[in-house]
Amino acid sequence: MTVLAFQPWGNYALPLAASAESFGVECWTSTSSTPEILRLGVEASPEFSCLPFKASTGHFIKAAQDGAEYGVIVNSVGKCRLRYYRAVQQKILKKRGLDLFIFGLGYDGFKPPLIRHFDPDLWPFLRSVARAIRKLGAVDLLEKTAWQTRAVEQHTGDTTRTMNECLGELEKARTVPEIRALKQTILARFETIQTITDRIPLRVGLVGEATLLSDRYLNHNIEEILGSLGVEVNNYFLLGAELRKIFHLGLRSQHSRRTLLMLARPYLKSLVGGHALESVAYTIRCANEDYDGIVHVCPSGCMPEVSIRPILRKISRDRDIPLLECSFDEHTSHVGVVTRLEAFVDILYGRRKKKRS
Amino acid sequence: MMAVLTPIGWAFTGDFQAALKGGAQAFVSWICGKIKSAGSSIFLVCRVKKVLLDNRNEAMGVPMVVKAAANASLLILKDMNSAEAEHLKRPMDEKQPKSVMIGIPRTLYYFSHPGLWETFFRDLGMKPVVAEPSTQQTVERAGLISEAEHCLPMKMFDAHLAELTDKVDMVFVPRILSSLKGHIACPKLGAIPDAAKAQLGQRAEVLTIDIDEEKLPLSVSLAALGKKLGASKRMIKAAIHHATEVMKNNLARLSERSKPEPGRILILGHPYNLHDDFFSGPIIRKLESLNVGVDLVGFDREEVPSVPIKWDMCSMMYDALQQLDPQVCRGVIQISSFNCGCDSIVVEFYREVLRQKGIPFMILVVDEHAAQAGIETRLEAFVDSSRWLA
Numbered sequence: 001m002t003v004l005a006f007q008p009w010g011n012y013a014l015p016l017a018a019s020a021e022s023f024g025v026e027c028w029t030s031t032s033s034t035p036e037i038l039r040l041g042v043e044a045s046p047e048f049s050c051l052p053f054k055a056s057t058g059h060f061i062k063a064a065q066d067g068a069e070y071g072v073i074v075n076s077v078g079k080c081r082l083r084y085y086r087a088v089q090q091k092i093l094k095k096r097g098l099d100l101f102i103f104g105l106g107y108d109g110f111k112p113p114l115i116r117h118f119d120p121d122l123w124p125f126l127r128s129v130a131r132a133i134r135k136l137g138a139v140d141l142l143e144k145t146a147w148q149t150r151a152v153e154q155h156t157g158d159t160t161r162t163m164n165e166c167l168g169e170l171e172k173a174r175t176v177p178e179i180r181a182l183k184q185t186i187l188a189r190f191e192t193i194q195t196i197t198d199r200i201p202l203r204v205g206l207v208g209e210a211t212l213l214s215d216r217y218l219n220h221n222i223e224e225i226l227g228s229l230g231v232e233v234n235n236y237f238l239l240g241a242e243l244r245k246i247f248h249l250g251l252r253s254q255h256s257r258r259t260l261l262m263l264a265r266p267y268l269k270s271l272v273g274g275h276a277l278e279s280v281a282y283t284i285r286c287a288n289e290d291y292d293g294i295v296h297v298c299p300s301g302c303m304p305e306v307s308i309r310p311i312l313r314k315i316s317r318d319r320d321i322p323l324l325e326c327s328f329d330e331h332t333s334h335v336g337v338v339t340r341l342e343a344f345v346d347i348l349y350g351r352r353k354k355k356r357s
Numbered sequence: 358m359m360a361v362l363t364p365i366g367w368a369f370t371g372d373f374q375a376a377l378k379g380g381a382q383a384f385v386s387w388i389c390g391k392i393k394s395a396g397s398s399i400f401l402v403c404r405v406k407k408v409l410l411d412n413r414n415e416a417m418g419v420p421m422v423v424k425a426a427a428n429a430s431l432l433i434l435k436d437m438n439s440a441e442a443e444h445l446k447r448p449m450d451e452k453q454p455k456s457v458m459i460g461i462p463r464t465l466y467y468f469s470h471p472g473l474w475e476t477f478f479r480d481l482g483m484k485p486v487v488a489e490p491s492t493q494q495t496v497e498r499a500g501l502i503s504e505a506e507h508c509l510p511m512k513m514f515d516a517h518l519a520e521l522t523d524k525v526d527m528v529f530v531p532r533i534l535s536s537l538k539g540h541i542a543c544p545k546l547g548a549i550p551d552a553a554k555a556q557l558g559q560r561a562e563v564l565t566i567d568i569d570e571e572k573l574p575l576s577v578s579l580a581a582l583g584k585k586l587g588a589s590k591r592m593i594k595a596a597i598h599h600a601t602e603v604m605k606n607n608l609a610r611l612s613e614r615s616k617p618e619p620g621r622i623l624i625l626g627h628p629y630n631l632h633d634d635f636f637s638g639p640i641i642r643k644l645e646s647l648n649v650g651v652d653l654v655g656f657d658r659e660e661v662p663s664v665p666i667k668w669d670m671c672s673m674m675y676d677a678l679q680q681l682d683p684q685v686c687r688g689v690i691q692i693s694s695f696n697c698g699c700d701s702i703v704v705e706f707y708r709e710v711l712r713q714k715g716i717p718f719m720i721l722v723v724d725e726h727a728a729q730a731g732i733e734t735r736l737e738a739f740v741d742s743s744r745w746l747a
Contacts, residue, residue, distance in 0.1 A: 046705055048698075050701075079547070080544050083667060270534070270548065272548045276548065309552075311555045313555070314556075314558075327506060
């Protein structure tokens with residue numbers, strides 16, 4: 001059976017894999033990078049390329065070694081390096097003698113080359129897309145519920161365990177009714193987790209670059225670290241919202257590009273590229289909604305995110321909201337990240353105490 | 358001047374503690390009054406060659422010529438060519454409208470649009486002030502004040518802005534989204550006006566304009582800028598014509614090649630690295646001292662045939678590499694700045710082209726800590742090994 005490797009994208013690997021079922025292929029993907037993948041990627045990539053590039057290069061090399069023949073990656077029309085990922089990765093794979101063809105997803109006419117190549121029948125294809133959309137909704141709901149529960153859980157690790165169980169079942173679910181039934185049980189399952197009732201968790205917004213926000217290995221599991229410190233995070237990267245934005249659905253929704261541009265207008269009057277506008281707009285939204293702090297996550301040297309850092313700092317000063325800037329590369333130490341997050345959370349608790357007294 | 362006047366003022370009032378009423382301006386108006394009442398005139402910005410005192414003695418310190426007059430001294434403008442003297446002989450009385458000082462950092466767009474901005478603003482009756490050329494001090498300052506993960510030109514940009522804020526009324530930071538039709542600029546350039554505003558705050562006004570040649574030609578954007586500054590339509594039109602003419606000439610001059618003799622080395626790099634003497638000067642001078650002919654990649658392109666690279670400057674460089682003749686070119690050296698996002702990816706494309714042509718390729722990354730000895734050693738090794746190849 002043909003093996004198709006998907007770009008790693010956190011827990012969203014499940015819906016992405018579901019969308020390709022009708023192609024009659026086996027999917028090769030994972031919900032997070034691994035040390036081995038990153039090692040392979042760092043060896044093969046240009047020295048100064050960014051961490052997401054290195055990770056996804058490693059991902060495709062590993063897939064090719066495991067026998068995958070095709071790969072899929074988002075083919076951006078944007079301004080940052082993402083645009084060239086596919087072309088450069090194809091060169092790297094060829095140089096290493098690996099036979100894996102990478103499809104770019106989207107923006108190449110009405111029928112993307114991926115679909116043209118596999119040419120699935122219309123109905124099975126639409127059905128698998130419908131399944132993927134259902135799964136996407138379920139993953140979004142899981143993530144949101146997990147953030148809230150983890151901050152108040154009695155025994156550390158309960159939430160993550162429940163979440164992994166749900167994800168496992170979601171992966172197995174094959175039909176729309178199954179997925180719908182599973183989705184309905186999610187809230188109930190999380191409610192069984194023992195919680196500390198008298199704790200009012202701190203609220204922290206996670207903004208920044210999409211790959212890092214969604215890949216647990218690359219961001220050193222920042223959501224769980226913050227959650228176990230009693231912080232309710234709000235990760236502003238949700239693939240559902242992202243897709244709606246790309247396809248211009250829900251123009252009035254609070255995640256649409258128009259709304260974000262209006263929001264960011266006093267500080268940024270351009271799209272810049274990547275998720276720079278989103279970072280600025282969501283930072284302002286966090287300030288508007290009285291969050292306790294913001295953590296800005298980006299790969300080291302990320303072109304759009306680094307160039308808007310002075311703006312984020314200005315917002316932080318103007319609106320009196322603490323901002324932690326974390327940048328990650330392959331040399332980032334896990335202990336260093338934990339220490340910085342702990343110190344940041346300590347400061348947030350201190351501020352809260354001061355405010356109340 | 359103030360160093361001399363202040364003690365005199367103190368002695369005059371007999372009060373060595375308190376500042377004079379009216380501040381430093383008081384001295385100036387006092388001395389102007391004295392000079393005018395003596396029937397003499399005042400010249401601004403004079404070069405003093407020699408000072409002759411009443412008893413024909415020369416004053417200490419060399420360059421002054423002063424003929425002693427009744428009460429005030431008249432500065433004589435000798436040994437100067439007429440144009441210079443004419444410029445300096447502008448009496449103070451002629452009330453000139455105070456022109457707005459506009460600061461332009463000597464990085465990024467100063468080099469990618471050479472001469473355009475200064476000419477344009479000067480023609481509109483403003484006074485463009487270009488920041489001093491970068492030096493080691495600029496780099497050190499940049500390291501202190503700028504964002505740590507920026508590429509070097511962006512850090513230099515911040516340092517230049519900081520230098521300019523004290524000198525000028527406003528700084529000019531365009532938002533360059535595209536400077537070539539069908540291409541886009543580096544995304545960092547899309548955020549700099551907002552970032553500059555965030556960094557400068559109240560200290561200086563930021564003048565900005567969107568330059569997007571993908572949608573609008575440069576002249577239309579410049580017209581909008583002129584309108585923003587309140588200039589008349591005719592003036593704007595003339596200024597645009599003059600400024601783009603100057604830019605085209607400069608670009609052509611910078612990309613001029615000497616005759617194609619074999620064994621030359623092509624230097625690749627973004628305009629702000631290539632034409633900034635601080636970055637490229639040592640490299641070019643070293644190559645010349647090794648008796649190697651040096652060509653700089655040119656950016657005087659109106660359009661570029663379809664290439665896989667979308668970034669404007671990078672696609673021009675890629676196209677230049679594709680047209681390179683292996684018989685003429687002995688090697689290609691790229692001057693890249695540390696943490697440059699564009700270069701980190703497109704280097705793979707360059708390398709592929711050059712490998713096909715069999716031309717040696719070397720990347721020199723410059724950063725705050727670039728050591729001259731290291732660069733020289735690498736250049737010598739590159740030139741030596743390319744000699745063996747030939």
